[in-house]
Every structure is written in C-alpha cells, then in structure tokens.
Amino acid sequence: MSDAPPRSIGAVGTIRQALVEQIGQGLLPPNGKLPAERRLSELFDTTRITLREALSQLEAEGLIYREERRGWFVSPARVRYNPLARTHFHAMVEAQGRSPATEVVHARLVPASGEVCALLALPALSKVIQIRRVRRIDGRQVLYVEHNLNPAYFPGLLELDLTRSLTELYAGQYGIRYGRVRFEITPIALAADAALALRAAAGSPALQITRVNRDQFDRIIDCDLEYWRHDAIQVSVEVPEQSE
Amino acid sequence: MSDAPPRSIGAVGTIRQALVEQIGQGLLPPNGKLPAERRLSELFDTTRITLREALSQLEAEGLIYREERRGWFVSPARVRYNPLARTHFHAMVEAQGRSPATEVVHARLVPASGEVCALLALPALSKVIQIRRVRRIDGRQVLYVEHNLNPAYFPGLLELDLTRSLTELYAGQYGIRYGRVRFEITPIALAADAALALRAAAGSPALQITRVNRDQFDRIIDCDLEYWRHDAIQVSVEVPEQSE
DNA sequence: GAGTGGTCTAGACCACCCA
DNA sequence: GGGTGGTCTAGACCACTCC
Numbered sequence: 001m002s003d004a005p006p007r008s009i010g011a012v013g014t015i016r017q018a019l020v021e022q023i024g025q026g027l028l029p030p031n032g033k034l035p036a037e038r039r040l041s042e043l044f045d046t047t048r049i050t051l052r053e054a055l056s057q058l059e060a061e062g063l064i065y066r067e068e069r070r071g072w073f074v075s076p077a078r079v080r081y082n083p084l085a086r087t088h089f090h091a092m093v094e095a096q097g098r099s100p101a102t103e104v105v106h107a108r109l110v111p112a113s114g115e116v117c118a119l120l121a122l123p124a125l126s127k128v129i130q131i132r133r134v135r136r137i138d139g140r141q142v143l144y145v146e147h148n149l150n151p152a153y154f155p156g157l158l159e160l161d162l163t164r165s166l167t168e169l170y171a172g173q174y175g176i177r178y179g180r181v182r183f184e185i186t187p188i189a190l191a192a193d194a195a196l197a198l199r200a201a202a203g204s205p206a207l208q209i210t211r212v213n214r215d216q217f218d219r220i221i222d223c224d225l226e227y228w229r230h231d232a233i234q235v236s237v238e239v240p241e242q243s244e
Numbered sequence: 245m246s247d248a249p250p251r252s253i254g255a256v257g258t259i260r261q262a263l264v265e266q267i268g269q270g271l272l273p274p275n276g277k278l279p280a281e282r283r284l285s286e287l288f289d290t291t292r293i294t295l296r297e298a299l300s301q302l303e304a305e306g307l308i309y310r311e312e313r314r315g316w317f318v319s320p321a322r323v324r325y326n327p328l329a330r331t332h333f334h335a336m337v338e339a340q341g342r343s344p345a346t347e348v349v350h351a352r353l354v355p356a357s358g359e360v361c362a363l364l365a366l367p368a369l370s371k372v373i374q375i376r377r378v379r380r381i382d383g384r385q386v387l388y389v390e391h392n393l394n395p396a397y398f399p400g401l402l403e404l405d406l407t408r409s410l411t412e413l414y415a416g417q418y419g420i421r422y423g424r425v426r427f428e429i430t431p432i433a434l435a436a437d438a439a440l441a442l443r444a445a446a447g448s449p450a451l452q453i454t455r456v457n458r459d460q461f462d463r464i465i466d467c468d469l470e471y472w473r474h475d476a477i478q479v480s481v482e483v484p485e486q487s488e
Numbered sequence: 489g490a491g492t493g494g495t496c497t498a499g500a501c502c503a504c505c506c507a
Numbered sequence: 508g509g510g511t512g513g514t515c516t517a518g519a520c521c522a523c524t525c526c
Contacts (some may be wrong), residue, residue: 010514036492046494047516049293057447061433069493069523084483168373185479186322187431187451189305201494203301205449205474207431228451235429237481239328254495278509291497292512313504313512392517 015044020114023063023074028043030076034105035106037072041145053090060205062231067199074117083183083211088165089135089143094138098137102163105132105197109151109158115147119212127151131162134197142232149222151213166222176215177180183211203228249458259288267307267318275384276319278308281316304449306475311443322478327427327455332409333379333387342381346407349376349441353395353402360392363456363467373393375406378441379435386476388438391465397459411464420459427455429479438471449474 009017011182022028034040036054041051053062056074058064065075079096112120112128120128128148135143147166149157158171170176186208195202209226253261266272276297278284285295299316302308310318323340337344356364356372364372372392379387391410393401397420404413414420428454439446453470 012514038492047518049517050515052493053514057433060447060449062431064494070525071493083481138338180483182480182482184481185429187306187449187474187477189301203304205304205431230431233431236426237327237428238426239424256495282511293498296512298497310512314506316513370504444498 003052006130011044011046011050012054012057015046015051016057018044019054019058020063028074031138032074034072034074065229065231066201066204066210068195068201070199075231076140078232080236082233082236082238083209083235084239086167086178086180088167090165093137099139101136101139103134104162105134107131107158107162112148119210120148120150120220122150126150129154129157133162137232141198142229144197144227146225147222148225152222153219153221158206169222176221179214179216179218181211183209185209187230190227198227198229199227208237245472255288255290256295256298256301259290259295260301262288263302264307272318274278274318276318277381278316290375296455303477309352309473309475310445310448312439312445314443319475320382320384322476324478324480326480326482327453328425328481328483330411332411334409337381340351343383345383347378348406351375351402354438356392360467363454364392364464366394373401381476385442388441388471388474390450391466392469394479396399397415397463397465411446414465420465422457423460424458425455427453429453431474436473442471444473451477453479460472
C-alpha cells in the first residue's frame with residue numbers, strides 16, 4: 001500500500017537511515033571510504049553481522065560499494081550510457097564531466113566461444129581477436145569488457161595501441177564506422193574473472209550488456225560483452241528517428 | 245585471470261555448487277520451493293547464517309528468488325523484453341510460451357509527482373491518471389508498474405476494464421497508437437510499496453525501466469515506471485532500421 | 489606487523505504463514 | 508499452533524591490505 005505501516009524498522013533500518021542521511025548531507029564524499037566495520041558496529045552498538053547486513057542493503061541500493069578486502073566507499077553519481085549512440089567510452093564519460101581511463105588486460109587471437117561464434121554469425125571454432133579491458137571513471141574500476149572482433153576486417157590490429165578507443169581505430173585505420181546495433185541487458189552477478197578485474201567480490205550485482213555491432217555496410221564486425229558495476233550506470237535509450 | 249587459482253571455495257561455495265547442480269539437473273523444478281532454511285543448514289552441516297549467505301549469492305545470480313516470509317524458490321527462465329516493440333505485456337509473454345496475468349492495484353486521478361510532470365512535459369502540479377498494476381508470469385509476481393497518463397487524451401478511461409492491455413484500450417477507444425519511445429534502465433533496490441506488491445523483501449535487487457511514450461502524432465501520451473524482479477527479465481533491443 | 493574485511497559458529501527471539 | 512523466515516547477539520579465526 002502507499003502508506004507504510006508505522007512499524008519499527010529494526011537495527012538494520014536505523015543504521016541504513018543514519019548512513020543515508022550522512023551521505024545525503026555530503027559528509028561522506030563520493031568515492032570516500034567509510035570507517036572500518038568494527039568501528040561502525042561499535043558506533044551503532046551492534047554486531048558486525050548486523051552492520052554488514054545494513055551495508056549490503058545500501059550496496060544493493062547503489063549508495064555505497066565495496067572493494068574486495070579494502071572496505072566500503074560512497075558511490076558517485078551514475079553515468080548515463082546510450083548503447084545506441086556512436087560515441088565511445090572516453091567521449092561519453094568526459095561529456096558528463098567525469099574522468100575516464102582504460103587498461104588492457106590482454107589482447108590476442110583465440111578460438112571463439114560458442115556464444116561469440118553465434119553472436120558474430122561465424123562458423124564453429126572460428127578464431128577471433130579477443131580484447132579484454134578494464135575501464136575506470138574517476139579512478140574507480142567500473143566496467144570490464146571483452147571485445148570480440150571478426151579478424152577478417154582488422155588485419156594487424158593487435159600491433160596498435162589498444163588503450164585508445166576502438167571506434168577511432170576502426171575509422172582511422174580501417175575506414176570502418178558503426179552502423180546498426182543490437183544489444184541485450186541482463187542483471188547478473190559478477191563471475192570470478194570480472195570480479196577480480198573490478199576489485200569487486202565475486203557474486204556482486206552487475207549489469208551485463210551484450211552488444212553486436214555492424215558497420216556502414218551492415219556487416220557484423222564485432223561484439224562486446226560488457227560487465228558494469230550495477231551502481232555505476234544508468235542506461236538511457238533515445239531512438240532518434242522512427243518511422244510508424 | 246582466466247585460470248582460477250586452486251583455492252578452497254569455503255562452505256558458502258560448496259553449498260552454492262550443490263544447489264546449482266541440483267537445479268541444473270532439474271531436480272528442483274522452476275518455481276519449486278526449496279526446503280526450509282533450518283533443514284538445509286542441517287543438510288549441509290552449517291549455520292543458518294552461512295546457509296543464507298549462500299542463498300543470497302544464488303539470489304544475486306538469479307538462480308533462485310525469495311518471497312517474503314514464504315521461502316526460497318527456483319527462478320524460471322527470464323522473459324525477453326524489447327521496450328521498443330509495440331506489443332503489450334500479454335502478447336509478449338504468451339509469445340514466449342508463458343502465462344501472463346494482470347491485477348490492478350489502483351487507478352485514480354492524482355496530482356503528479358515532480359518527476360512525472362517532467363517526464364510528461366506538463367506544468368507543475370498537473371493532474372494525471374495514475375494506474376498501478378502487478379503483472380504475473382506463470383503465477384509469479386514479476387513486474388510492478390505505475391502508468392501515468394496525460395488525462396487530456398483519455399477522457400473516461402477510469403471507467404474501463406484496466407486489467408486489459410492499455411495498448412489495446414488506446415487503439416480501440418481513443419484511436420491512439422504508440423509512436424516514438426524513450427526509456428531508461430537503472431539497477432536499483434525495491435522500495436517498500438513495490439516490494440510489498442511483488443511479495444519481495446524491501447531492498448531486493450530490481451531493474452527499474454522508465455518509459456516515455458509518444459503517439460502517432462509525436463505527442464507525449466504517458467510514461468511508465470516499471471519495477472522488474474531482476475531475475476525475471478532480459479532486455480533485448482533490436483533497432484529495426486537506422487539511417488547512417 | 490597491525491588492522492582490515494571475509495568467513496563461520498552456536499545459539500536466540502519474534503512476526504508471520506499456513507494447515 | 509507449529510513451523511517458517513527475519514533479525515540479532517557475541518564471539519572466533521584467517522587471508523589479505525597497507526603502513
């Protein structure tokens with residue numbers, strides 16, 4: 001019902017509200033670290049289990065996040081992301097007044113997984129260029145991506161600087177621009193490898209975005225498997241033109 | 245890294261794997277209820293706290309879900325949902341071999357919230373037709389929606405049968421069809437009212453989808469605030485045609 | 489090396505669901 | 508009314524981070 005029953009909210013609720021209020025007042029700045037769990041549990045006169053329950057709720061709400069074995073931090077504002085737009089990560093992040101960065105985990109030619117073969121419409125056991133990268137916003141690891149490129153269209157790509165935008169490399173080196181896009185969004189939990197790269201706990205809530213990209217000739221050129229920390233992103237889709 | 249270190253996975257991991265395996269083998273059918281927590285904790289020779297930690301992980305992964313004070317259940321397959329498509333809920337669900345249902349929580353004329361005024365491009369303190377509904381798939385409450393309609397376009401709508409598809413009512417009664425759509429997707433936690441309607445715990449992970457719909461004349465006719473149980477949905481966007 | 493988060497134990501009481 | 512899930516207590520040990 002709309003009017004909440006006047007019920008006691010319990011210790012977890014009390015802690016939650018106190019932290020929400022402190023964060024809302026700006027006393028804990030974005031990306032700032034919370035005090036140690038033991039200190040907080042003393043402060044609220046409760047056990048660590050109960051305290052962690054409250055922290056987990058705030059994590060689910062996206063107000064705070066955790067870095068594995070490093071502690072709890074205040075989540076900064078979400079970044080808006082339009083998977084249909086043809087801008088790249090750095091441009092998108094900078095347009096929102098934030099500071100992007102990219103690291104290459106690895107880049108190599110590998111046999112594609114069955115899933116990737118299907119997405120790229122390639123025969124079984126095809127080879128693809130696989131690039132795994134971690135993207136940061138304001139220093140925080142926020143996105144783990146695996147790009148899978150059809151190698152037929154990108155000879156010599158592995159020799160280039162892959163911390164740069166792929167969009168720019170495509171256009172500058174190969175004369176390829178993005179055309180149609182298809183994407184899927186699924187709420188999931190982070191697998192071990194993605195979690196490690198994002199300094200998150202395995203099983204943390206995340207948003208998986210799978211994109212299949214075509215070029216100006218409508219050829220499937222690559223697919224991206226993206227894993228976003230769930231509190232870092234807001235997907236926003238505006239279809240520019242649409243015939244009735 | 246790709247190759248996981250051969251580290252002990254702990255009690256939580258053991259329980260997790262056992263349940264994953266049982267569910268994967270189909271021994272626990274979709275929407276089937278798991279045994280009581282106390283029984284499971286005896287079975288795995290551990291405490292309820294540890295057991296619940298394992299169940300929470302599986303919940304985050306979307307393999308099982310919880311109904312408030314009723315227990316844990318096996319999640320059925322996700323439904324694919326394309327917010328750009330002009331089909332309605334019932335048609336979409338049935339097309340995937342599932343069984344849809346709709347209940348109206350309430351329907352009334354109310355002063356719009358500031359957020360809704362902004363979405364509908366209405367002046368402050370405008371009145372809107374607010375319809376809140378719960379949607380089920382195979383009996384399970386999966387989606388809580390608040391529709392907000394510009395009342396100028398829908399006189400007398402509150403007298404109609406609102407368990408039906410709004411899309412059909414729009415077309416049949418008012419000659420209005422959907423045109424352009426804008427939508428946003430945000431991973432959040434369920435607020436109290438949505439949680440109650442979905443029989444979920446407040447703070448459960450969810451996907452918020454906010455849609456702003458226009459008609460064939462490009463007028464903004466309504467906006468939907470949708471709250472999906474996070475394990476029930478997979479958003480899939482295919483843009484039919486797009487000019488370069 | 490001190491302190492932190494990650495994990496786990498062994499209980500308890502209460503509110504609520506369901507038979 | 509019995510059993511369930513929701514919540515909470517008061518500890519403990521370990522692996523890891525950071526100084």
